[in-house]
Amino acid sequence: xxxxxFFALGKAEAEILGMPGLPIxxxxxxxxxxxxxxxAELAVQSVPEIIHILTNDAxxxxxxxxxxxxxxxxxxxxxxxFGDDFSLEESPDKFKAPTSLEAINKLLxxxxxxxxxxxxxxxxxxxxxMISHWGWNPQEIIGLLPPKRGEASVEKIAINAVMAGCILExxxxxxxxxxxxxxKDFNLYGLQTTTHSCTxxxxxxxxxxxxxxxxxxxxxxxxxxxxxxxxxxxxxxxLTNIGGASPGILDxxxxxxxxxxxxxxxxxxxxxxxxxxxxERGIPKSLSAVTVFGVEGPHNVNDHGSQSAEEVLLTVSGxxxxxxxxxxxxxxxxxxxxxxxxxxxxxxxxxxKGEVKQFxxxxxxxxxxxxxxxNLDRFRKIWPERFSGLGNGESVPIAAKPEDILVIVAGGQGxxxxxxxxxGATKAITVPITDRDGQPILVRERKSGTSRD
Amino acid sequence: MxxxxxxxxxxxxxxxxxxxxxLRDLTKKVLGLLDNSKNNADLFLDHVLKxxxxxxxxxxxxxxxxxxxxxxxxxxTEFLERCNAVINAFGD
Numbered sequence: 454x455x456x457x458x459f460f461a462l463g464k465a466e467a468e469i470l471g472m473p474g475l476p477i478x479x480x481x482x483x484x485x486x487x488x489x490x491x492x493a494e495l496a497v498q499s500v501p502e503i504i505h506i507l508t509n510d511a512x513x514x515x516x517x518x519x520x521x522x523x524x525x526x527x528x529x530x531x532x533x534x535f536g537d538d539f540s541l542e543e544s545p546d547k548f549k550a551p552t553s554l555e556a557i558n559k560l561l562x563x564x565x566x567x568x569x570x571x572x573x574x575x576x577x578x579x580x581x582x583m584i585s586h587w588g589w590n591p592q593e594i595i596g597l598l599p600p601k602r603g604e605a606s607v608e609k610i611a612i613n614a615v616m617a618g619c620i621l622e623x624x625x626x627x628x629x630x631x632x633x634x635x636x637k638d639f640n641l642y643g644l645q646t647t648t649h650s651c652t653x654x655x656x657x658x659x660x661x662x663x664x665x666x667x668x669x670x671x672x673x674x675x676x677x678x679x680x681x682x683x684x685x686x687x688x689x690x691x692l693t694n695i696g697g698a699s700p701g702i703l704d705x706x707x708x709x710x711x712x713x714x715x716x717x718x719x720x721x722x723x724x725x726x727x728x729x730x731x732x733e734r735g736i737p738k739s740l741s742a743v744t745v746f747g748v749e750g751p752h753n754v755n756d757h758g759s760q761s762a763e764e765v766l767l768t769v770s771g772x773x774x775x776x777x778x779x780x781x782x783x784x785x786x787x788x789x790x791x792x793x794x795x796x797x798x799x800x801x802x803x804x805x806k807g808e809v810k811q812f813x814x815x816x817x818x819x820x821x822x823x824x825x826x827x828n829l830d831r832f833r834k835i836w837p838e839r840f841s842g843l844g845n846g847e848s849v850p851i852a853a854k855p856e857d858i859l860v861i862v863a864g865g866q867g868x869x870x871x872x873x874x875x876x877g878a879t880k881a882i883t884v885p886i887t888d889r890d891g892q893p894i895l896v897r898e899r900k901s902g903t904s905r906d
Numbered sequence: 907m908x909x910x911x912x913x914x915x916x917x918x919x920x921x922x923x924x925x926x927x928x929l930r931d932l933t934k935k936v937l938g939l940l941d942n943s944k945n946n947a948d949l950f951l952d953h954v955l956k957x958x959x960x961x962x963x964x965x966x967x968x969x970x971x972x973x974x975x976x977x978x979x980x981x982x983t984e985f986l987e988r989c990n991a992v993i994n995a996f997g998d
Contacts, residue, residue, distance in 0.1 A: 454950075455997035463997045471920040484998050485945035492946045496953030503954065504932070504961075507991050511928050542919050549908040557909070566914055575912045603916020612914045643976030695916030783974055835943055835974055878976040 454499070456482035460523040462600070462646055465703055469602045474515025476506040479523055547577065561616075565699045568689055568714055572616040583611045586621040589889040595628060596635035599642035601697025605631050609695050610687075617687035622665055623680060625894055627687045629743040629886045630655045634692075638880040644747040645698040649779070650710045651876040653688055654748050654788075655717040656861065658731035659741030660896040661886055662719035669719035671865030674751055674790075685715030712750035718863060724793035725862035726800035733806070734883040740893045741886040746788055746859075747879035749778070751871040756795065762802035765795050765870075766809065770816035772872045773851050776823045780851040782832040782839075783877030787851055789813065790871040792864040806860050814855035818848035929990055932962040938989035940979055941971040947995040954993060 455463040457479045467475035480495055487495070506514060550557050558571045566572075573579070584591050584607060591608035598605050607628065614627045634641050634653060644651055657667050668678035676682065698704035706713070722729045731742035756768040773780075773787055780787055789809075791799065799809060821843055824832070833840040839849065852858050859881060864871075885893045929935055937958070939951045948971070955967060968985050972978075975998075 454993070454995045459997035469918060469920060471923040472925055473922065475925055480950075480996065482998070484947075484950065484996060487946055489946075489949060492949045493953045496950045497957050500954060500957045503958070503993060507932060508928055508930065511925050514928070515925055542917050544913060544915065544917065547910050547912055550911045552909045557911070574909065575914060577910065577912055580912050598916060601916065601918045602920070603918050605916055608912075609914065609916055612912045616914060640976060647976055690914065694914040697916065697918070831945060834948070876976070878974050 454478045454480060456480055456484055457523045458482035459705065460521075461702055462705060464521075465600060465697070469600070474517075474519040476514050476518045477521070478502050478506065550574070566690075566694055567616070568686065568693070570686075570714070572690075573618050575612045575615045579615045580608065580611050583615060583619070583621045583624050584608065587624055587889060589624075589628075593889075595631050598631070598635065598692065598696035600646050600703050603695040603697055605635070605691065605695045610691055613690040613694055614683075614687040617690050618679070618683040619687050620679070620683075623684050623687070625886050625888065626655075626657060626661070626665065626667075626684050626743060627691070629884050630684075630688055630745055631691055633743055633745040633882040633884045634688075636882045636884075639745060639747065639882045640876075640879045641692075641696070641747075643878050644876055645692060645696055646703055646705055647876065648705045648707045649749075649876055650706055650708060651747055651749050652710060652713045652716050653692065654712070654746040654873065655685060655688055656730065656744045656746065657684075657717070657719045657741070657886075658722065658729050658744070659736075659886070660739070661741035661894065662722075664896045667717070667719040669721040669863055670724075673718040673721070673863045673865075674716070674871070681717050682715050685717030688717070689713060689715060710750045712748075716748075716750075720861050721793060721863045724796070726796055727806045727860075727862070730859075730861045731883055736883065736885055740895075742883050743886055744881050744883040746786075746873070746881045747876040748788055749874045749876070751790065751873045754795075754870040754872060755868070756870070757868045759798070762799040762804045762809075763812070765798050766804075766812045767816060769870060769872065770813055773813060773817040774819050774848075775874075776819050776825075776828070778851070778874040779877030780874060781819050781824070781849045782828075782835055784836075784853040784857065785875035785877035785879065786857050786859050786881055787813075787817075787875055788859045788861070788873040788881075790864065790873060791860065791862050792867060792869045792871075793862060794866060794868050795870045796862045807855070809860055810855040810858040813858050814850055814852055817851045819851065820848045821845060824849070932958070932964065932991070934963065934965045935990040936966045936968065936988045937964045938985055938992035939967065939969045940992055940994040941969065942975050942979070942995065942997075943972045944975050944996060944998040947998075950995050951993065954995075 463477045557574045589607045593607045595605045667680040732738050736742045754772045759765045941947045
């Protein structure tokens with residue numbers, strides 16, 4: 454069963470599983486805020502169709518439900534270029550387009566293949582140059598991206614990287630991030646199709662971050678740096694075009710976030726008083742790595758007055774402990790980005806990263822009185838061990854355990870840090886950046902300058 | 907004059923499978939109820955079951971519930987092997 458607004462998602466999932474005629478009963482959206490009496494009424498009204506689905510001729514049901522369409526409230530502007538579905542196996546690898554940049558962008562925008570910003574036309578020449586620079590096999594399949602289980606071949610990833618404006622050198626980072634996103638524990642399907650305003654954040658560690666000029670300092674999470682902007686953008690295009698999560702159709706984000714355009718930066722390892730994040734995750738310092746996080750956009754922590762570790766972390770705790778994130782009822786891995794000045798204050802007081810996590814776990818608590826009755830009822834069903842027995846005056850931590858809180862250092866000077874809430878039902882995944890043979894890429898001499906020199 | 911561009915979309919390959927054969931009758935069958943933890947999904951399934959129980963006598967009813975809407979269902983071997991039909995509520 455799906456509500457009518459989510460019928461398209463259910464139908465797409467059924468198609469991907471090879472059952473385009475899977476019977477899906479629709480009920481009016483939204484169900485979440487219906488009163489119990491209305492839920493009962495709708496349930497009883499559904500029973501005749503349920504019996505019809507369970508007992509009638511299978512072939513007839515398949516024809517009936519294959520043909521079923523439900524009009525969504527989303528204003529759909531997408532047209533398909535190749536028959537009914539541009540991701541069908543028989544869709545052509547190449548297609549004819551106008552020659553002017555403006556006309557090409559108009560065409561690809563109408564297909565839903567861009568993020569709304571102009572793209573670089575993915576000519577065969579540009580794509581081949583990017584792939585051959587690294588010697589990859591273009592037909593190598595990195596994995597299947599949900600929700601449409603689209604094949605993420607090296608070629609398809611490179612096409613989207615070209616469109617995003619990536620230079621040749623960025624391809625391994627985009628491929629590594631794609632590999633990481635496909636890991637089961639990342640739960641990319643959930644991230645791609647949720648109503649939650651989350652995105653995929655890409656953190657780069659190791660020598661390649663500096664080699665590629667990925668910003669880790671001032672405005673690291675903002676605009677202005679080509680590597681940050683285009684690598685993050687390539688990931689979003691990969692998710693949309695290969696994974697099939699088009700906004701309003703299979704990407705059900707209620708309002709999304711600017712972080713969905715591009716969210717990529719490097720850790721400021723030089724100014725971190727602790728070991729780099731990828732080392733914490735088991736990768737040697739001399740190697741380069743990518744970590745993907747399923748997160749919301751960043752929330753600044755402005756603290757110009759605190760003079761000690763406890764004081765700074767108290768402010769971070771206050772920003773972290775909010776009833777409006779998924780942490781309190783789904784757990785997950787809250788991400789803390791400490792600015793270098795805050796990191797120095799904290800480490801000067803002898804705090805290790807582990808102690809930072811312990812402190813935040815103890816202090817970042819959401820009082821029960823800040824959680825609505827309706828939410829409490831829901832949270833008690835979803836996480837009974839956490840919520841049962843809690844009474845007035847008690848509070849809920851923002852992680853299942855201190856180790857689930859992730860801490861990195863990034864940014865320039867200034868007394869700011871950031872809290873980046875997790876989607877909750879996801880785990881950060883770290884992978885080394887490797888070459889076509891799966892070997893870690895060491896910072897190497899370029900063939901002949903950069904492709905953008 | 908036209909330009910040739912490369913298709914950025916991932917190809918989805920799948921073999922079509924028929925849906926499971928239907929049941930002639932629901933009497934003495936094992937019914938599965940999958941609650942995806944969305945608000946009111948449990949209540950909805952309660953009322954569906956109540957209505958179905960008036961018309962049919964099931965051999966058994968097995969219920970499983972996801973921990974949240976965004977994760978795969980925690981199917982057990984017993985659920986997959988014993989259920990003759992499953993009602994899944996609901997995509998929301």
